[in-house]
Amino acid sequence: MENLRIVTINNNESIWDRKKKILVILAHPDDPEFFCGATLAKWVGEGHHINYCLLTRGEKGTNDHFTRTEQIREIRKREQENAAVAIGAKQVFFMDNPDGFLMATLDLRKELVKVMRKQRPDIVISCDPTNYFIHGTSINHPDHRAAGQVTLDAIFPAVQNADFYPDLLEEGYTPHHVEELWLSLPTHPNISMAVSATWEQKIAALLKHSSQIGDAQEFVKRMHERGEDVHYCEEFHRIVIRK
Ligand SMILES: [Zn+2]
Numbered sequence: 001m002e003n004l005r006i007v008t009i010n011n012n013e014s015i016w017d018r019k020k021k022i023l024v025i026l027a028h029p030d031d032p033e034f035f036c037g038a039t040l041a042k043w044v045g046e047g048h049h050i051n052y053c054l055l056t057r058g059e060k061g062t063n064d065h066f067t068r069t070e071q072i073r074e075i076r077k078r079e080q081e082n083a084a085v086a087i088g089a090k091q092v093f094f095m096d097n098p099d100g101f102l103m104a105t106l107d108l109r110k111e112l113v114k115v116m117r118k119q120r121p122d123i124v125i126s127c128d129p130t131n132y133f134i135h136g137t138s139i140n141h142p143d144h145r146a147a148g149q150v151t152l153d154a155i156f157p158a159v160q161n162a163d164f165y166p167d168l169l170e171e172g173y174t175p176h177h178v179e180e181l182w183l184s185l186p187t188h189p190n191i192s193m194a195v196s197a198t199w200e201q202k203i204a205a206l207l208k209h210s211s212q213i214g215d216a217q218e219f220v221k222r223m224h225e226r227g228e229d230v231h232y233c234e235e236f237h238r239i240v241i242r243k
Helices: 031-045 069-087 106-119 142-159 166-170 196-206 216-229
Strands: 007-009 021-026 049-056 091-097 123-127 180-184 191-194 233-240
Touching (some): 031 191, 049 142, 091 106
Parallel strands (some): 007 191, 123 180
């Protein structure tokens, strides 16, 4: 792919001139805050409505073999709900796919079509399924790629096409056009959100994931360094979806 031009949106700049319904579809509790928490907080501040849909409960996010799976699932669910409150998101939906084994299956595609036809978001946020290596130095989690893949597959063309899933149509889940898809962790970013104004809010939300971050003071220090490294920006590949 040729290099895309990267447009920068400043802290006080708005992308949209009317309020949007935004749905974040990602694999694990803590993905929304790690990948794009400062941007989500900025959008909440502008009055947009944000819900989360998480495809797993992140039960493998522990090195403690003595913690029972059901306990971890509960802890991570609660942490994610508290983090969503810190961002200002309205609702968090969890799907119970097994953490670590997420696949872009036809069944999951249909589930997501149902979720999107029900919630009718204008904007969907997910992550880039083509990104195998984060910053070229570490391997992207396969669940992240699968979450991005299945979200893409559901949005186009199935969500907006009545010929997909007549049974859903009969149940009242009518076709819906998603206007834009924003992929976090992009291989080829085309938009950079300057988010220094909400970087502290991102950190505050991440601190709610205490099972994941280790020593809180150390974590905050690392996140400040990270902010400087990325010039307090979060990047996306923004795609406007044709009807
Ligand atoms: Zn993750």
